[in-house]
Amino acid sequence: MGVADLLSPQRIELNLSLQDKQAVLERLVELESRGDAIIDLEAFRRDMMAREAQGGTAVEAGIAVPHAKSSAVRYPSLAVVTLKKGIDCGALDGVPSDLFFMIAVPADAELHMAVLARLTTLLMEPEFLQQLRKAATPEEFLHLVDEFEQRLPQLDSKWQEAPTATVLAVTACPTGIAHTYMAADALERAGQHLGVTVKVETQGAGGTKNKLTPQEIRQCTAVIIAAGREVDMSRFQGIKVLRVSVNEGIYRAEELVQRAASGDAPVYGGVDLPREVERIGVRSYRQLMNGVSHMLPFVIGGGILTALAFLLDDMSLGYAHFGSNTPVSAWLRAIGQAALGFMLPILAGFTSVAIADRPGMMVGFVGGALAASGATLAAPEGSGAPAGFLGAMIAGFAGGYLMVGLKKLLDRLPGTIEGIKSILLYPVAGLLMVGLFMCLINPFVGALNSALYGSLQVLGPQSRIVLGALLAGMMSIDMGGPFNKAAYLFGTSTLAALATGQESDVMAAVMIGGMVPPLVIALATTFCKSCFTPEERKSGAVNYILGLCFVTEGAVPFAASDPLRVLPACILGSAVAGGLSMLFGCAVPAPHGGIFLCPVMINPGGYLAALAAGSLAGMLLLAVLKKNRTILREH
Amino acid sequence: MVCAKTTVLHESGLHMRPAQEFVSAVANYPCKVVIKVGENCVNGKSILSVMAAGIQKGTPIEICCEGPQEQEALVAALEVLAKV
Numbered sequence: 198m199g200v201a202d203l204l205s206p207q208r209i210e211l212n213l214s215l216q217d218k219q220a221v222l223e224r225l226v227e228l229e230s231r232g233d234a235i236i237d238l239e240a241f242r243r244d245m246m247a248r249e250a251q252g253g254t255a256v257e258a259g260i261a262v263p264h265a266k267s268s269a270v271r272y273p274s275l276a277v278v279t280l281k282k283g284i285d286c287g288a289l290d291g292v293p294s295d296l297f298f299m300i301a302v303p304a305d306a307e308l309h310m311a312v313l314a315r316l317t318t319l320l321m322e323p324e325f326l327q328q329l330r331k332a333a334t335p336e337e338f339l340h341l342v343d344e345f346e347q348r349l350p351q352l353d354s355k356w357q358e359a360p361t362a363t364v365l366a367v368t369a370c371p372t373g374i375a376h377t378y379m380a381a382d383a384l385e386r387a388g389q390h391l392g393v394t395v396k397v398e399t400q401g402a403g404g405t406k407n408k409l410t411p412q413e414i415r416q417c418t419a420v421i422i423a424a425g426r427e428v429d430m431s432r433f434q435g436i437k438v439l440r441v442s443v444n445e446g447i448y449r450a451e452e453l454v455q456r457a458a459s460g461d462a463p464v465y466g467g468v469d470l471p472r473e474v475e476r477i478g479v480r481s482y483r484q485l486m487n488g489v490s491h492m493l494p495f496v497i498g499g500g501i502l503t504a505l506a507f508l509l510d511d512m513s514l515g516y517a518h519f520g521s522n523t524p525v526s527a528w529l530r531a532i533g534q535a536a537l538g539f540m541l542p543i544l545a546g547f548t549s550v551a552i553a554d555r556p557g558m559m560v561g562f563v564g565g566a567l568a569a570s571g572a573t574l575a576a577p578e579g580s581g582a583p584a585g586f587l588g589a590m591i592a593g594f595a596g597g598y599l600m601v602g603l604k605k606l607l608d609r610l611p612g613t614i615e616g617i618k619s620i621l622l623y624p625v626a627g628l629l630m631v632g633l634f635m636c637l638i639n640p641f642v643g644a645l646n647s648a649l650y651g652s653l654q655v656l657g658p659q660s661r662i663v664l665g666a667l668l669a670g671m672m673s674i675d676m677g678g679p680f681n682k683a684a685y686l687f688g689t690s691t692l693a694a695l696a697t698g699q700e701s702d703v704m705a706a707v708m709i710g711g712m713v714p715p716l717v718i719a720l721a722t723t724f725c726k727s728c729f730t731p732e733e734r735k736s737g738a739v740n741y742i743l744g745l746c747f748v749t750e751g752a753v754p755f756a757a758s759d760p761l762r763v764l765p766a767c768i769l770g771s772a773v774a775g776g777l778s779m780l781f782g783c784a785v786p787a788p789h790g791g792i793f794l795c796p797v798m799i800n801p802g803g804y805l806a807a808l809a810a811g812s813l814a815g816m817l818l819l820a821v822l823k824k825n826r827t828i829l830r831e832h
Numbered sequence: 833m834v835c836a837k838t839t840v841l842h843e844s845g846l847h848m849r850p851a852q853e854f855v856s857a858v859a860n861y862p863c864k865v866v867i868k869v870g871e872n873c874v875n876g877k878s879i880l881s882v883m884a885a886g887i888q889k890g891t892p893i894e895i896c897c898e899g900p901q902e903q904e905a906l907v908a909a910l911e912v913l914a915k916v
Binding site for chain 2: 251256257264310311317321
C-alpha cells in the first residue's frame, strides 16, 4: 500500500500541451472523477480552487502538487498530468512546472499530511523524476512509481486504513418539523467530534434534504436510520444498517456513529429479514403515523381553503349552496375539497408503504380511495356509504400485509422472472387483491350505514335533546364513515323536508357534532400541552379555524394516530354540544357553514354556548385519557 | 553551527503552505538549514524535503543552521514557525 495504490492508469495523462495552470487544474479535476473517490465532483472542484486561491502549489524542480482536503472526497486519490513544456506556476525556485500530482483527500488533516509526505519523499529522488519524465504510457508511469516506492521503508501511517469510514444517516419523525433536524444535527456533531465523515438525509415535512446518492450508499461503511416513522428501505439492500428511533439519534448520537463507523451493524436484506425486535403495537403505530404525517398537509391546506370559501361567500345568494355561491368561494371550495379528497388514499397509501415498502404504495392508495368511495362488488362506482378514515386505516394495513404476503408467495418463483415481479406481478395481483378485499368490506359498511339511517328515521319523536346528542355523537364516531354519513344525511333530510330558508334544529345538532372534534383537539393542544408532542401542538392550532368552519377532517390526523383516546373524547364533546343545541332550540337553514351561519340561525348565542360547552367537555375527557399515555411518544 | 529546539504549532502540521513559508524564509541565507525530526535530518531549504518529513502538529523539532549568517537564518526560521 502506498502512492501507487492511490493512482490508476486512467488518472494519468502524459505529455499534454496545456497553456496555463487553470487548464491543468481543470484537467486534473476531470481525471479525479475517473474512479469513485470523489463523492461530489463540483464540491471537490470548488474546494480545490479555493485552496489554490490561497497560494500556489508549485513546489520545486518542476513539480506541482495541487491538493484539497474536502468533505466531497471519500478516500485519498491521486491524479497526474505531465506537460511537454513546463508552465510558470510561481515556484520558489523559478523552475516551470511540468509534473502535476493532484491529491484529493477527505477532510482529515493527519491523513492529508501522510499522503503528502509519502508522495514528496518519492519525488525527492532526482533519478525518479528523470525517469518519470521519460515514461511513455500511463502504465509505465505507474510502474515506475511502484518500483521506486518499493525502495522506501514500508508505511505504517494511518492512511493504509483508507478508505476511511463514512457513515450515512436518514432521520425522520412523524411530523417532520423538529426531531428530524435535531437528530441530524446531533449525528453530524458526533461525526465531527469522532472524526468520522457523516452525511445525514433529513426527511422532514418540507421534503427530503441532503439526499443520499446511490453511489454514497454503495460505498458507505454503514447507514443509521433514526426514524419515528417508516422510511423507504429498498435502496439499502445489502448495506449495513442500524435502525433506531429518532430519540436515540438525538441522545445517543456518538455511540451510534461509533458503532456505524466500525461497521458493527447487521446487513439489511429486505422487508422480511430480521429487523429490530419491536412490539407489534409500536410497529403498527409507526406504520400508521407514516400515513398520518403524510395526510396532514392535505387536511390543513384543504381545510383552510374550505373555511375561506365560507368566509368569502355571500349568504344572501342562498343557503343550499352556501360556501360556493360566489365564483371565488366556489373555486376555493373546489380545490379545498380536492385536497381533502386525497386524505383517505394518502393515509392508507403511506401506511401501506410503511409495511411493504414501495410495492405497498399503489395498493394502499387504491384501498384508501375505495374506502372513500365505498365501492362494492354490486356498486363498483361507489355505494354512497364511504368507510371513512377508519376504513382507510383498515385499507392501509390490509394493503400492506397483502403485499408482504404476495412477496413471500412470489419468492418461490424462479429467479428468471424476478424482473417482471415488481413491474407486473405486484401491481396487477396487488390491485386485484386489495380491490376484492375492500369490495367485500364495504357492503358491511354500507349495510351499517343504511341500518343506522333507517333506525334514525323510525326513531320517531323521541326527546329532542336525546336525538340531538345522539346525532352529534354519531358525527364524531368515525368522522366521515358510516355513522357520520348516516347522521349527516338524516340532518340534511330534515332540511330538505322544510321550505327553503326554514331552519332545522336537527341539522343544527348534526353540524355542531361535526364542529366539536377539531375544537376539542385545538383546546387540548393549547391547554394540555404535555399530552402532545411539539409538532402536534403546532398543527393543533389550525383546528380552531377548521372546527368553527365545520371542517371535521381537521381532527382526523389526531383521531387516526390515537383513536382509542381521541374518539371517546370527541364523541362525548359532540354529544354534549348536540344535546345543548337542541335544548336551547338552535336551528340552522343550511347544511354547512359552521359559525358563519350565526347571522341567520335561531338562537346563535345558545349555539355558541353549546359549542363551547361541548368542546370543553371533550377537552377535559381527552386530557384525562391522555394523561396516562406512556407509550408511542416522541419524548 | 547554531541550533534551537521548538515545536510545530500548525494545526495541520508542516504541510505545503507552512513548508513553502518556512523555505522562503530561510532560502536567502547562504548557510545550510537542517530540520531534525527524531533521528531524521531534512534539508530546510527544500520544500519537498520538509514536506516529505511529514511533521505533524505538536512534534518537537530542532533547527540547525551552519555557515555564513547562521544566526540570522535561525532567527528567521524560528520566527516563521512561531507565526501560526
